[in-house]
Amino acid sequence: MAGLAASLAVSTTPITDAAQDVLDAIATLGSQKRIKAGAALLTYPAHPSVPQSVQSSASANAFGAYVEMVAATAAEIVIVGIAYRRNVGSVNAVTVRIGQGAPASEVTRADIWLHATNSNDGVVIPIPWTVVAAGARVAVQVSDDQASANTGTVALLYVPTADLEAF
Amino acid sequence: MTWIAVVREQTGEAVSFASIAPDTLPAGCVVVPIDHQTGTGERWDPATRAVVAHTAAEQIAELESQRDAIEDRMVALGARVVQGERPTRPA
Numbered sequence: 001m002a003g004l005a006a007s008l009a010v011s012t013t014p015i016t017d018a019a020q021d022v023l024d025a026i027a028t029l030g031s032q033k034r035i036k037a038g039a040a041l042l043t044y045p046a047h048p049s050v051p052q053s054v055q056s057s058a059s060a061n062a063f064g065a066y067v068e069m070v071a072a073t074a075a076e077i078v079i080v081g082i083a084y085r086r087n088v089g090s091v092n093a094v095t096v097r098i099g100q101g102a103p104a105s106e107v108t109r110a111d112i113w114l115h116a117t118n119s120n121d122g123v124v125i126p127i128p129w130t131v132v133a134a135g136a137r138v139a140v141q142v143s144d145d146q147a148s149a150n151t152g153t154v155a156l157l158y159v160p161t162a163d164l165e166a167f
Numbered sequence: 168m169t170w171i172a173v174v175r176e177q178t179g180e181a182v183s184f185a186s187i188a189p190d191t192l193p194a195g196c197v198v199v200p201i202d203h204q205t206g207t208g209e210r211w212d213p214a215t216r217a218v219v220a221h222t223a224a225e226q227i228a229e230l231e232s233q234r235d236a237i238e239d240r241m242v243a244l245g246a247r248v249v250q251g252e253r254p255t256r257p258a
Contacts, residue, residue: 066182067205103188146233
């Protein structure tokens with residue numbers, strides 16, 4: 001019992017940075033956010049626009065050009081998902097890349113790999129929340145495993161940070 | 168709204184479509200003014216460096232090309248089976 005009591009005693013030894021990172025991660029998981037009442041999950045392009053057309057490269061496994069989803073975000077946002085539909089019938093391995101920054105200098109914020117075909121529903125994929133600062137440009141590019149330039153349509157799902165609150 | 172395409176000067180390949188001009192450009196890239204970025208039923212044409220119609224005939228040809236590629240793979244797999252090849256089990 002003495003050993004158990006000793007092991008249960010609160011340690012006063014400073015924890016390591018790594019241990020602090022774990023505790024921070026646990027704290028983050030414990031403070032999940034939700035959308036405030038009256039606010040909504042939004043999309044780029046904004047409703048009622050159709051999703052943005054995006055084309056892969058003519059070379060296999062190479063990205064096509066970035067298409068702009070928003071020139072400058074009105075406020076800080078979190079991107080929480082993508083909606084993607086492919087116009088090509090065959091099932092292909094596709095990577096949808098979300099980039100942030102000036103044209104031709106975009107920085108990768110997320111790579112989402114999926115198998116996609118031209119199903120009528122397309123796919124909606126939740127992704128780890130990606131925070132984008134106010135005034136930032138967000139663009140998307142696509143690659144696939146085909147040696148032909150194939151088209152699809154894409155939309156981003158996001159919430160302004162100010163519209164989030166803790167559970 | 169004014170749109171631009173950032174294009175590789177040598178090939179005409181589009182790198183990024185944007186409604187704002189970049190302050191700096193990657194080496195070997197130039198800016199081409201366009202009416203709008205590619206939309207549904209359109210594609211970028213590296214030869215003319217313009218957004219052009221992605222015609223139904225082109226789309227059909229692309230689908231047929233993909234179908235042919237799949238058929239070629241199926242034929243190749245069938246040939247391996249005919250030749251008595253057995254799939255190997257992982258160790």
